[in-house]
Each structure stands twice: as structure tokens, then as C-alpha cells.
Amino acid sequence: MSKTETMKAVVYQEPFEVTIEDRPLPKLTHPDEAIIKVTTAAICGSDLHMYQGRTAAEGGLCFGHENMGTIVEVGQGVSLVKKGDRVVMPFNVADGRCQNCEEGYTAFCTGVNPGFAGGAYGYVAMGPYEGGQAQYVKVPFADFNCLTLPAGTANEADFILLADIFPTGWHGVVISGFQSGESIAVFGAGPVGLMAAYSATLRGASAVYVVDSVPERLAAAEKIGCIPINFTKGDAVEAIIKKNGGMVDRSVDAVGYQASGDEKKEMPSIVLENCIKVTRPTGGIGVPGLYVPSDPGAPDENSGKGMLLISFGKLFEKGLTIGTGQCNVKKYNRYLRDMIISGKAKPSFVVSHNISIDEAPTAYGKFDRREDGYTKVLIHPNGPIE
Ligand SMILES: NC(=O)c1ccc[n+]([C@@H]2O[C@H](COP(=O)([O-])OP(=O)(O)OC[C@H]3O[C@@H](n4cnc5c(N)ncnc54)[C@H](O)[C@@H]3O)[C@@H](O)[C@H]2O)c1
Ligand SMILES: [Zn+2]
Known part of the structure; x- marks a missing residue:
């Protein structure tokens, strides 16, 4: 020493x-x-x-x-x-x-x-x-x-x-219920999202869509064989469904509670909501992105207490599974x-x-x-x- x-x-x-x-x-x-x-x-x-x-x-x-x-x-x-x-x-x-x-x-x-x-x-x-x-x-x-x-x-x-981040990205894919050959959408191309996308590729995904707005990060996703989707250039869910010819089997939220919405305003539940929309009935959602029980800088009172507005009814109707938590x-x-x-x-x-x-x-x-x-x-x- x-x-x-x-x-x-x-x-x-x-x-x-x-x-x-x-x-x-x-x-x-x-x-x-x-x-x-x-x-x-x-x-x-x-x-x-x-x-x-x-x-x-x-x-x-x-x-x-x-x-x-x-x-x-x-x-x-x-x-x-x-x-x-x-x-x-x-x-x-x-x-x-x-x-x-x-x-x-x-x-x-x-x-x-x-x-x-x-x-x-x-x-x-x-x-x-x-x-x-x-x-x-x-x-x-x-x-x-x-x-x-x-x-x-x-x-x-x-x-x-x-x-x-490598285990966390891998875990995000695991808790979505992913199986080889399935298609998957990963929200967030930060380090965790890129590792989730890379893990899905290593594990034999048929198609991996990666959503973000940062050009270098989308370029990194494209370089490993994923399909980049820029959420500031139109609705990401619609773009994925169109390119995929239907909803994807699995989705991963690698963004968490500080997600950007329109005009970069924070919308804490936007990514969870997009996952519910883009995943096929009986598919699964993996959430390695962080959510917290209290947020001193939240954009509204409920999300300040970690209470998010999501379409739980839609989630139930589609029979989706959702996996969360630290890796x-x-x-x-x-x-x-x-x-x-x-x-x-x-x-x-x-x-x-x-x-x-x-x-x-x-x-x-x-x-x-x-x-x-x-x-x-x-x-x-x-x-x-x-
Ligand atoms: N579960 C775990 O064990 C674990 C471990 C490590 C990190 N995390 C969490 O994972 C999340 C991602 O970590 P990171 O290091 O990649 O962070 P990061 O902040 O670098 O990446 C987040 C990415 O999400 C993008 N983004 C923001 N809003 C979006 C939206 N609406 N749609 C799509 N993309 C959007 C951002 O542009 C950014 O590139 C964080 O919340 C982090 O705390 C969890
Ligand atoms: Zn970390």
C-alpha cells in the first residue's frame, strides 16, 4: 500500500x-x-x-x-x-x-x-x-x-x-422473458440500453430496435446491428410497429424515471407507456431503468412520491408480464x-x-x-x- x-x-x-x-x-x-x-x-x-x-x-x-x-x-x-x-x-x-x-x-x-x-x-x-x-x-x-x-x-x-452495465443490460433482457429468435425494442441507448441491445443480439434476437435521441448513441446501436429509432423524429412506437410489421415480442426500459417527453420535458412514465404499447399481447417488459419511491425534482406531485400514471388496464388486457429491479x-x-x-x-x-x-x-x-x-x-x- x-x-x-x-x-x-x-x-x-x-x-x-x-x-x-x-x-x-x-x-x-x-x-x-x-x-x-x-x-x-x-x-x-x-x-x-x-x-x-x-x-x-x-x-x-x-x-x-x-x-x-x-x-x-x-x-x-x-x-x-x-x-x-x-x-x-x-x-x-x-x-x-x-x-x-x-x-x-x-x-x-x-x-x-x-x-x-x-x-x-x-x-x-x-x-x-x-x-x-x-x-x-x-x-x-x-x-x-x-x-x-x-x-x-x-x-x-x-x-x-x-x-x-453488461450484466444489467443482460438482466433487462432476461426479465423481459426474452427467448432466442424473438424481436425486442430497447428504450434508451445509454450504456445500459446499448448493453441490453448487445445482449439481445448475442442471445439471438431476430430484430433489435433501439430508441433514443442522441445521434452518437443511435449510431453505436446501428453499428452492432440494431435498428435505430430517433424518438424526436416521430412516434417511436408507430415507427417500430411499422418496421417490424407488428408489435415486438419483448421490450426493455433502459431509461427510467428521468425520461424525456416532448420538447425534452420530463415525463416519468412515457417509456413504460411506450413499452406497454409496443409489446405484443402475452409478451414481456423488462425494466432495468431506475424508478424511485421519492423524487425531490419530479415534474408533478404524484411522481414525486414514485406514483406513476400508466395504462395498467391495457397491460392487463394484453396479458403482459413485467420484470423490474436492480440487477x-x-x-x-x-x-x-x-x-x-x-x-x-x-x-x-x-x-x-x-x-x-x-x-x-x-x-x-x-x-x-x-x-x-x-x-x-x-x-x-x-x-x-x-
Ligand atoms: N437496474 C439496475 O441494476 C441498473 C443498473 C445501472 C443503471 N440503471 C439505470 O438504468 C438507466 C440507464 O442507465 P444509463 O447509464 O444507460 O443512463 P443514461 O442516462 O446514460 O442513458 C439514458 C438514455 O435514455 C435516453 N432517453 C431519455 N428519454 C428517452 C425516451 N423517452 N425514449 C428513449 N430514450 C430516452 C437518453 O437520451 C439517454 O441516452 C438509469 O435509470 C440507471 O439508473 C439500473
Ligand atoms: Zn452503474
Whole structure:
């Protein structure tokens, strides 16, 4: 470990402001923990909800739930991973021993965040776990939460995506009930939407429609063989039904509650509504996009309480299924890692920028404004990857 007692960390101050602060180095406080020297930490669309002041996050929170690096220290209870191992952690903090973990629902672990089902690093309401947009991060229940990777630096930009967006995109497709050969519409071509579209392609979709308004993101979807639909150039549902010759089998909401409606005004239920309209009777909807039980910046009183107006009657009439929630990353990360190692998957096409930790405040602003093609930003807090 470095000789200095402090490290650099990306810290949320107030809406639209993060700064680089010196923070104390994390120390082991339990035998099951490990300390990781972070080689890469990614910025996520989920961080933007906090960055924009659209959550209860308070100043002083160190961001970063998508983390990988090298183990520098382990507690006495850690036996499966060791100092020197290259590892990536699911964004979920899970204990591996509660009922939900036992059943594979690690996003809903009841043992890591008292009174709540689910924990994460550097995220509001997700427990006391410091984020990894810092030079070092502490990992609880390290044997359970660390996934080992081949030594070296190969595929760094692919492996970091195992912390969240590759499994999350895959999960979005799984919870829509998708089967090989079916058609699917993905709303949102941010990193999660692009990973959902890529997953559907890997899993043998007959057609993948991707809806957004950001030209670079639609172009990225087209490049992996999907059909781009710009929702500002006409009704997206009508365009998909026309191109597909009817409704699609499945749809994925990879946008969440901060969805843009007409003239960029927010309409929190617009994407759910579009999914209900575009999915064929008895089809399914997967919702990895985030919805919250309270939103301090909501456009109306009901959505401020997380109560959204959707056509539930239509959903029922069509017999649609709907799957929601945080991704249980651990359910998929081992298999997706192996697809990367074997060369079957290369999700890093979504990465737009590699930066030093000092550049993070600027990158947050540009990613938030979707400027200059900022789609997926990788921070290298201990210097560039060779
Ligand atoms: N379930 C999980 O475990 C999980 C994990 C990671 C992220 N998320 C959530 O997934 C969502 C997407 O994450 P991201 O990193 O891709 O975020 P992002 O903000 O980069 O992407 C969202 C995209 O949606 C587009 N969009 C906005 N309104 C739209 C509309 N009406 N129709 C179609 N597209 C529209 C935006 O232009 C943007 O490109 C966020 O809500 C994030 O919090 C969930
Ligand atoms: Zn994330």
C-alpha cells in the first residue's frame, strides 16, 4: 500500500458539483474484508440521478459503484481471493448468506444495509460503503463479492463493465422473458440500453430496435446491428410497429424515471407507456431503468412520491408480464467474464472516454449534458492502464 495516509477520491458536494478530495485510506475493520487498489472505476447513468440532485444524496458522498483493481490486503477470514489478484466487484454489496443471496437475488441482500434489501458502493440509501471512484476501495465479504480476472491488463475496458452495465443490460433482457429468435425494442441507448441491445443480439434476437435521441448513441446501436429509432423524429412506437410489421415480442426500459417527453420535458412514465404499447399481447417488459419511491425534482406531485400514471388496464388486457429491479450482478458476471475471455463478447465498444481522476469533475458535467459523445467514462485513479 502507498506510504501516504490519504488518497484521491471523487466526492459529491451539491447538485452539479463533484470535486477531488483527499480522503483517508480505507482500513480493514472485519476479517472478511479486502482492500483494492482501483485500476478502473466507471461513471454510471445511475450516478447522474445523484449528481443532478434528484435523490436524497448528501454532500460528502464518495461516488463509484463500478470498480475493479488489484487486491492489496485481505482480512484473516478471506480464503478464496488473495493479495495480488485482479478482481472486479458487482455494484451490489451482498453478504452471500441471507435468504435472498442464497436464492441468487444478491441485489436484495438483507444483511448489508439494515432495514433495506440491497447495498451498493458509493450510492445514496445503499449502506455505508464508500465508492470506488478513488485510489482504493474496501470490499466487504470479499470472497463473495470479488470475481477474479486473468492477471495483467488485457481487456480492462471490457472487464470493468462486468461491475454493472453488461450484466444489467443482460438482466433487462432476461426479465423481459426474452427467448432466442424473438424481436425486442430497447428504450434508451445509454450504456445500459446499448448493453441490453448487445445482449439481445448475442442471445439471438431476430430484430433489435433501439430508441433514443442522441445521434452518437443511435449510431453505436446501428453499428452492432440494431435498428435505430430517433424518438424526436416521430412516434417511436408507430415507427417500430411499422418496421417490424407488428408489435415486438419483448421490450426493455433502459431509461427510467428521468425520461424525456416532448420538447425534452420530463415525463416519468412515457417509456413504460411506450413499452406497454409496443409489446405484443402475452409478451414481456423488462425494466432495468431506475424508478424511485421519492423524487425531490419530479415534474408533478404524484411522481414525486414514485406514483406513476400508466395504462395498467391495457397491460392487463394484453396479458403482459413485467420484470423490474436492480440487477443481481453475481448471477451473470462469471459467465459474461468467460464470454469476454473467449472473445465471444466485447462490450467495450460502449466506452467513450478514459480519464485520470483529476478529470472526473469535468467528465461528470459533459456526461450529464451528453456532450462530445460522452457515453461511458472510465476513470483510472492510479494512472493509465499500460
Ligand atoms: N437496474 C439496475 O441494476 C441498473 C443498473 C445501472 C443503471 N440503471 C439505470 O438504468 C438507466 C440507464 O442507465 P444509463 O447509464 O444507460 O443512463 P443514461 O442516462 O446514460 O442513458 C439514458 C438514455 O435514455 C435516453 N432517453 C431519455 N428519454 C428517452 C425516451 N423517452 N425514449 C428513449 N430514450 C430516452 C437518453 O437520451 C439517454 O441516452 C438509469 O435509470 C440507471 O439508473 C439500473
Ligand atoms: Zn452503474
